[in-house]
Amino acid sequence: MSSQPSHPALLIPGPIEFDDAVLQSMSHYSESHVGAPFVNTFGETLSMLRKLFQSTDPAAQPLVISGSGTLGWDLVAANLAEPGDEVLVLHTGYFADSFADCFETYGVKATQLKAPIGSRPQLPEIEAALKEKKYKLLTVTHVDTSTGVLSELKALSELVHKVSPETLVIVDGVCSVGSEEIEFDKWNLDGVITASQKAIGCPAGLSISMYSGRAIETFKNRKSPPGSYFASFKNWLPIMQNYEAKKPSYFATPSPQLIHALHTSLTQILSKPLSERFAAHRATSQKVKKAVAALGLKQLASDPADQANGMTAIYLPENVKVPELMPALMKKGVIFAGGLHKEIAAKYFRVGHMGVSVTDPNRDDIDRALKALETSLSDMGYQKA
Amino acid sequence: MSSQPSHPALLIPGPIEFDDAVLQSMSHYSESHVGAPFVNTFGETLSMLRKLFQSTDPAAQPLVISGSGTLGWDLVAANLAEPGDEVLVLHTGYFADSFADCFETYGVKATQLKAPIGSRPQLPEIEAALKEKKYKLLTVTHVDTSTGVLSELKALSELVHKVSPETLVIVDGVCSVGSEEIEFDKWNLDGVITASQKAIGCPAGLSISMYSGRAIETFKNRKSPPGSYFASFKNWLPIMQNYEAKKPSYFATPSPQLIHALHTSLTQILSKPLSERFAAHRATSQKVKKAVAALGLKQLASDPADQANGMTAIYLPENVKVPELMPALMKKGVIFAGGLHKEIAAKYFRVGHMGVSVTDPNRDDIDRALKALETSLSDMGYQKA
Structure with a gap:
């Protein structure tokens, strides 16, 4: 019961x-965000996320930041693209429009490849688009929450790597991580952004994302500084690396209660x-x-x-x-x-x-x-x- | 017990x-973020925040967004200042350095007025600085978490309004809202940013802020679009206005559990x-x-x-x-x-x-x-x- x-x-x-246990974790008594017990919990949570993404590449980096799923768009647009860059946004509904708006906010030129409602852009069209222009990155909404359309990631990523190998493959997985298969390393994905409150099964309030070593390198090779402060990889990467190494670290105060709930949820998910x-x-x-x-x-x-x-x-x-x-x-x-x-x-x-x-x-x-x-x-x- | x-x-x-009741609210069963019960809770929470800030001006606007206190800096820097604007940052410790970094991220020129450790910039120095240059806004850390220094807001705001009446008065109240007196309207403040996990007594994960009608007008009169997507007033103002009017609205999914906890905490605070x-x-x-x-x-x-x-x-x-x-x-x-x-x-x-x-x-x-x-x-x- x-x-x-x-x-x-x-x-x-x-x-x-x-789940009951996840909600009970939300009521965890107060802990210091830099004390050993919480640092340990946060570190384990990050390590479990790697397993959820089926990733073993040590160069890949998970991020967990207080915010909603929407923050993931800023993380991508402000860190992995630079003003003036071109990006290709595959459109399957409401969320591509918003992701494109987010890119434009940071001076990045978003070209949308639109499909009829209920469908998704097809590989030949995507191939043609990639051959037409050099795109810094391509985004795909894995499951479009507005239409229930599922995009296929494996063949898409293969295509991008074949036709335009320098283009990063970025997945909006807000409505897919935890319910749809994602093999981050094997499929050569460069970024998956998601949120806590859908198939991951933890209350809303966490922006969760995963980046490849190649994406991190792209960030490190930027010519301009990141376009956001709160969403800056420069501010967050050392924090996440420290937490996972069980070292206290501070940029902004995380939510111990939400992290405990995520820890409980991931423990349940990974138990099978x-x-x-x-x-x-x-x-x-x-x-x-x-x-x-x-x-x-x-x-x-x-x-x-x-x-x-x-x-x-x-x-x-x-x-x-x-x-x-x-x-x-x-x-x-x-x-x-x-x-x-x-x-x-x-x-x-x-x-x-x-x-x-x-x-x-x-x-x-x-x-x-x-x-x-x-x-x-x-x-x-x-x-x- | x-x-x-x-x-x-x-x-x-x-x-x-x-408090126990606040932590228990964190375990609230899942609700739709656009369903009437939660919309009602969120709306009441926003109205209670007005009381916490001792504000009755209907033109003033509270915001509650998933994120940490740090997000408040982006809200100010990306919405109330524009690239090329000059801002004056009163420095009492660690947090002014970071706030200045945040302004620079958005192309805003931050001049810091520094005090010796354990002290705060004095009114005559501030007056001299305000007379030297035209600043779009001035920021003050109400309580500097790094030094325990309290800044005096009333006389400071009077000074700014006297010497440089167009300069917005922005307060970093992360470590003061709920423990230090703040009369938002009476003191003619233009912005107070804070977070949930300090004297407001709700677990971390919420960026809470309050803006004057004058600040909102400043935003509306921008020549350039806001510098952030997730922290954009353009995206959030209609959402907050709708929630307070008990109308469902969507930009990014809020955290119903954190909002319930904040509702409980504010109800307790305002009961006396x-x-x-x-x-x-x-x-x-x-x-x-x-x-x-x-x-x-x-x-x-x-x-x-x-x-x-x-x-x-x-x-x-x-x-x-x-x-x-x-x-x-x-x-x-x-x-x-x-x-x-x-x-x-x-x-x-x-x-x-x-x-x-x-x-x-x-x-x-x-x-x-x-x-x-x-x-x-x-x-x-x-x-x-």
Whole structure:
């Protein structure tokens, strides 16, 4: 039995439901941010992140900084690109627009390669774009939280390394790390940015990211200073290296409680083979997608190869509106998210299926949610065509 | 009795000891960041911050953003100053150097007005500096965490408004908000940046700040876009206004758990007159400073008018070293902080006396700490000269 009070199951694409032990870690008594017990916890947390990213390269560097996932964009734009640099942003929805805005803030020229809603840019187009111009880096949204579109990283990274070997491969993994397979070293990725509150299963408040030795070298070879102070690698790299070496270090005060919660969450995740975790997310995703199809509903991502395993974005039936569906679901103890893609926000809704709602056999969140969706739609007069 | 497990009393100048109810709020079950219950909590939190700052001006704007106190510097430097602008940084220790670095990152020219260690720049010097050059803004560290020096804000702000009325008055209140009197409106302040983990009594992870209508206008009249994306007023102002109006809004995912903890902490703080809170901090500070003097020890801040009420920075006796004193104190269940000011770090230590350690009559943290200090020094062979 959960020690959490009864509450609606939060099945949005983040924040997700959290494990009891993770939430209890949030209440850890106060510790000095430079005292041995906390330094040890932070150091172990960084080492565990390497395992989550399946990375053993000592030149790679994980960062954990107080902030939201959005801070990851500043980390990339202010450190790995310089004013005047060109970058290629693969667009699968809302988040590429914002990432491009972030680059522009730091004087970096972002070219967006856009795909139709529910799809993703295809390799031949990307190859053509990379041949046209020299890009300092390319960004891809691994799972676009606004559309539920999954991008394929392995073949993409191979392509970039073949066609434009100097271009860094940067992954926005805010909605994928912990639910989708990522082999950081093997796939030759240069940066993955993410946040704590999605498939990693720790409350919001931490920007988590991982950079290759090549990315760090790119930073060290900058001609101009980093464009941000709070997001500066210059300020953070020595801090993270010291914490992982179990040495106290100070640039800005970390959140011991959030780091304890992340430590607990990562310990749980790594207690089983990651392959099992990803398989569980794939299986639950298939269950959700089959139930959605059985209701006669269509996903934004029409091609199964483009469908995320940690969330599903679903077109509303004709005559069913988000402001009516959500309260009906809430009465049944379930929370889904509305649409987020600017062009069609009112026409669809999103279901998150990540973390303990997927992996904890004592939870029935997903089954309850699918039942609640079916009943709510039926109550609203919807019938499968 | 506390529900927290037995642990050493954390008496450093932040993070501080936290109240049980605040820590329990950190474990709040997961909520949607755009759902009505959380939007309501966040909105109330922002409204309570206005009261903490003793501000009723509707044009003033509080911000609460996931991040550390350091992020406040970026908020000021990237939004309220523009590349090429001149700013005057009053220097009382470590933090002015860093704030100046932050300004330089955004192309802003920072002139530091330095005082001897343990002191603060005096009004006549500040007046002379303001008359010499036109400064876009002036920054003052209200309490310098590295030296325990308290700056006087009221007379300073009056001076700035008299001598250089267009110059914004910006306060680094990371180590003062909640323990030192601040009358935001009445003193005509334009910005106060702070963090959650010091006298506000909420775990680290939130950048909290407050800006005057005049500061917001300065931002709106910028000729260049803001220098940061994550720290951009353009991105955050509408979000904060919406949350306070209880409307869901999204730029980056806030941390519901930290916001709940801040809500609990502010509710506790505002349940009594603020004047009582400040008086309690003054009284405890006097008790600590008297005990320190009785031991024959000297503070960095030699003038009582320059001494903070939430912390005390104390020179070590000859022959007593930080690496020996700290473990001795730890054995007695007390944690103090070492020195931080680059020039004399090894020669002093710091004691924090903020929040529940001061205001909760069920806690004896301070008395135990003073006793532990006396006994530890005595055990180490120290005798008052």
